[in-house]
Amino acid sequence: MKPEPSTFHSRPDGRRRIERATTWxxxxxxxxVLLAGGAVLLTIAVKGSRTLFQSEAPFINWxxxxxxxxxxxxxxxxxxxxxxxxxxxxxxxERNPAAANVEAESYVYSAGGIFPAIAGTLLLVLxxxxxxxxxxxxxxxxxxxxxxxGRGIRFIRLAILNLAGVPSxxxxxxxxxxxxxxxxxxxxLLAGWFTLAFMxxxxxxxxxxxxxxxxxxxxxxxxxxxxxxxxQTIRRNVLPYALPGILTSSVLGIAxxxxxxxxxxxxxxYVVRDQLPWQVERLGDFFFQGVMALPYHIYVxxxxxxxxxxxxxxxxGTALVFLLLVATIAGTSILLRxxxxxxxxx
Amino acid sequence: MVIADPPLMDSSAPELAGTPPPPAPAExxxxxxxxxxxxxxxxxxALKDVTLDLExxxxxxxxxxxxxxxxxxLRCLNRMNDLIEGARVAGGTVRIHGxxxxxxxxxxxxxxxxxxxxxxxxxxxxxxxxxxITYGLRLHGRRDKSRLDxxxxxxxxxxxxxxxxxxxxxxxxxxxxxxxxxRLCIARAIAVEPEIILMDEPxxxxxxxxxxxxxxxxxxxxxxxxIVIVTHNMQQAARVSDRTAFFYLGSLVEYADTRDIFTNPxxxxxxxxxxxxxx
Numbered sequence: 311m312k313p314e315p316s317t318f319h320s321r322p323d324g325r326r327r328i329e330r331a332t333t334w335x336x337x338x339x340x341x342x343v344l345l346a347g348g349a350v351l352l353t354i355a356v357k358g359s360r361t362l363f364q365s366e367a368p369f370i371n372w373x374x375x376x377x378x379x380x381x382x383x384x385x386x387x388x389x390x391x392x393x394x395x396x397x398x399x400x401x402x403x404e405r406n407p408a409a410a411n412v413e414a415e416s417y418v419y420s421a422g423g424i425f426p427a428i429a430g431t432l433l434l435v436l437x438x439x440x441x442x443x444x445x446x447x448x449x450x451x452x453x454x455x456x457x458x459x460g461r462g463i464r465f466i467r468l469a470i471l472n473l474a475g476v477p478s479x480x481x482x483x484x485x486x487x488x489x490x491x492x493x494x495x496x497x498x499l500l501a502g503w504f505t506l507a508f509m510x511x512x513x514x515x516x517x518x519x520x521x522x523x524x525x526x527x528x529x530x531x532x533x534x535x536x537x538x539x540x541x542q543t544i545r546r547n548v549l550p551y552a553l554p555g556i557l558t559s560s561v562l563g564i565a566x567x568x569x570x571x572x573x574x575x576x577x578x579x580y581v582v583r584d585q586l587p588w589q590v591e592r593l594g595d596f597f598f599q600g601v602m603a604l605p606y607h608i609y610v611x612x613x614x615x616x617x618x619x620x621x622x623x624x625x626x627g628t629a630l631v632f633l634l635l636v637a638t639i640a641g642t643s644i645l646l647r648x649x650x651x652x653x654x655x656x
Numbered sequence: 657m658v659i660a661d662p663p664l665m666d667s668s669a670p671e672l673a674g675t676p677p678p679p680a681p682a683e684x685x686x687x688x689x690x691x692x693x694x695x696x697x698x699x700x701x702a703l704k705d706v707t708l709d710l711e712x713x714x715x716x717x718x719x720x721x722x723x724x725x726x727x728x729x730l731r732c733l734n735r736m737n738d739l740i741e742g743a744r745v746a747g748g749t750v751r752i753h754g755x756x757x758x759x760x761x762x763x764x765x766x767x768x769x770x771x772x773x774x775x776x777x778x779x780x781x782x783x784x785x786x787x788x789i790t791y792g793l794r795l796h797g798r799r800d801k802s803r804l805d806x807x808x809x810x811x812x813x814x815x816x817x818x819x820x821x822x823x824x825x826x827x828x829x830x831x832x833x834x835x836x837x838x839r840l841c842i843a844r845a846i847a848v849e850p851e852i853i854l855m856d857e858p859x860x861x862x863x864x865x866x867x868x869x870x871x872x873x874x875x876x877x878x879x880x881x882x883i884v885i886v887t888h889n890m891q892q893a894a895r896v897s898d899r900t901a902f903f904y905l906g907s908l909v910e911y912a913d914t915r916d917i918f919t920n921p922x923x924x925x926x927x928x929x930x931x932x933x934x935x
Contacts, residue, residue: 458741536795537766
C-alpha cells in the first residue's frame with residue numbers, strides 16, 4: 311500500500327502568494343522609514359561633525375560652541391587666501407595698517423559660534439516646560455480627580471484635543487497678538503515661554519491624565535478611608551506614582567518646544583544678538599529680552615542669507631548641535647523617569 | 657480554628673464549631689443605627705428601606721447573593737459611596753452615636769477617621785511597611801518619631817503581623833504575601849484607632865491558610881473594635897460573626913444572632929440561602 315502524500319507540504323496557491331507579498335510590503339514600508347530617518351540623521355551627523363569636531367586636540371571645536379556668530383571675511387594677503395572672523399579681521403587690520411583697505415568678501419554669520427542660540431534655546435525650554443507642567447498637571451489633576459463628568463467637562467476635553475491639532479504658526483500669531491502686542495511684552499523670553507507652553511499644553515494635559523488614570527483606584531480609596539482629604543490623597547498617594555508617566559509626556563513636550571520655529575519667530579527670537587541672556591542690567595529685564603534660538607538660527611542661516619559653501623558649515627553644525635541638545639535633554643528625563651519608577655513601582 | 661472547611665452543599669445548617677460563644681444577653685450597646693435607608697446608583701435603587709443597628713464590639717456579618725446591596729450598605733457607613741458618580745442616599749439616616757453622618761454639617765474626614773475600612777483587594781501603598789502604617793497618623797499631623805514607632809509596633813502586633821515583618825519594616829509593603837498584605841491593611845486601619853472597622857470581603861482573594869489567619873485576627877479584634885464584615889462565604893459568617901444580616905435584592909430580609917440565622921432562620925428565603933439552595 312502506497313503511503314498517502316503528506317498533507318503538510320506547502321502547495322503554491324493564491325493565498326500563499328498574497329501572504330508573501332503582503333509580508334514584503336509591510337517589511338518594505340518599515341525599511342523605507344528607517345532609510346529616510348537614517349539618511350537625514352547621517353547627513354547631518356557627517357556634515358555637522360566637520361564643524362563641530364576637528365582633527366587636532368581637543369577634537370571638539372569649542373569656539374563653535376562658546377562664541378557668538380560673526381561675519382566671515384575672506385581676502386588675499388601677501389599671496390595667500392586668509393579666512394577670518396569679524397573680530398579677528400579687525401585686529402588684523404590694526405596690526406597691519408596696509409590692510410586697511412584690503413578687499414574682502416564677507417559672509418554673514420559664517421564664522422564664530424552659536425553659543426547665544428544654545429543658551430536661548432535652553433532658557434526657552436526650561437521656562438516653557440515649567441509653565442506647561444505647572445498648568446498642565448494642575449489641569450489634569452482637576453479633570454481626572456475633581457471634575458464630575460458633564461457637558462462642560464466634555465466640552466473642555468474636546469477643546470484640548472482640538473488645541474493639539476492647531477498648527478504651531480497659529481500659536482505664534484496668537485502669542486504675538488496677546489503677549490507681544492496686547493500685553494506689551496514685546497519680543498521677549500516671557501512671551502516665548504507662554505506661547506510655547508500653550509502649544510504643548512494639550513500634550514502635557516492628555517498624557518498627565520493618562521498617567522493619573524494608571525494609578526490604581528485602591529491607592530485613592532485606601533487613603534480616603536484613613537481620613538485623608540482629597541488633596542492629601544492626591545499629593546501623597548497619587549501624584550508621586552503618576553510622576554514617571556508625566557515625565558514621559560514632558561519628554562515629547564521638550565522635543566517640540568525646543569524644535570518649533572514658528573511660535574518663537576514673532577514672540578521671542580532675535581536673528582542675532584550680541585549680549586548673552588544673563589548680561590542684563592536689572593533682573594526684571596531678563597524676562598523682557600529677546601533671545602537667539604537654535605531652530606530659528608538654522609532657519610536664518612539656511613534661508614535668510616545668501617547661500618554658499620561657507621554658510622553650509624554653520625547650517626549643519628547648528629543642526630547637529632541642536633539634535634544632540636534635544637537628545638541630551640530627553641535622555642536626562644528618561645533617566646530621571648527610570649529612577650522614579652524604581653522608587654515607586656507597584 | 658478549622659482550616660479546611662467541610663463543603664457546604666445541601667446540609668440544612670452549616671457546622672457551628674467555630675462560632676464564638678453567644679454573648680451575654682445583657683448590655684447591648686448600639687454604636688450605629690441605620691434607619692429606613694434608601695440608596696440609588698443613578699436611577700437604580702440599590703438599598704430599599706434598610707433598618708439595622710450595629711452593636712458595640714460585636715462582629716456583624718452582611719451576607720447575600722451578588723448585587724444584594726451588602727457592599728453598598730457597608731460603604732454607606734463611612735461614606736465611601738460619595739466617590740461614586742451618581743450615587744446618593746435618597747432617604748433615611750445612618751447614625752453613629754446619634755449623629756446622622758449624612759448631615760450637611762458632618763465632616764466626612766472625621767467620619768472616616770472613626771470608621772476604618774479594609775478592602776476586598778488588599779491595597780497596601782507602594783511604600784515601606786512602616787510608612788503604610790504611619791500614613792493615616794501623618795495625615796492627622798502626628799510627627800513624633802518615638803510615638804510613631806510605638807504605634808507601628810502596636811498596630812502590627814494587633815494585626816498579628818509583627819513577628820513576620822519586624823526585621824523589614826522599611827521594605828516595601830508590596831513584597832509581602834497576599835495574606836500578609838491584607839493584614840498590613842488591617843494594621844494600617846487600626847493604627848488610627850477607629851471605633852468601627854468595615855471589611856469588604858477581606859478574604860475573597862486569599863488561600864485557606866491566610867483566610868484562617870484573618871478570621872483568627874477578627875476574633876481578637878472584636879475585643880477592641882466594632883467590626884462589620886461583608887462575605888460571600890457563609891461558613892465564614894457563621895464562624896466569625898455574632899450577628900448576621902441577610903440581604904436580598906437591596907432589602908434586609910433578616911437580621912438576628914448568627915446562631916439563629918444559620919440554625920433557625922425565621923424567613924424561608926434566609927433558610928433557602930444559608931442551606932445553599934440559591935444564591
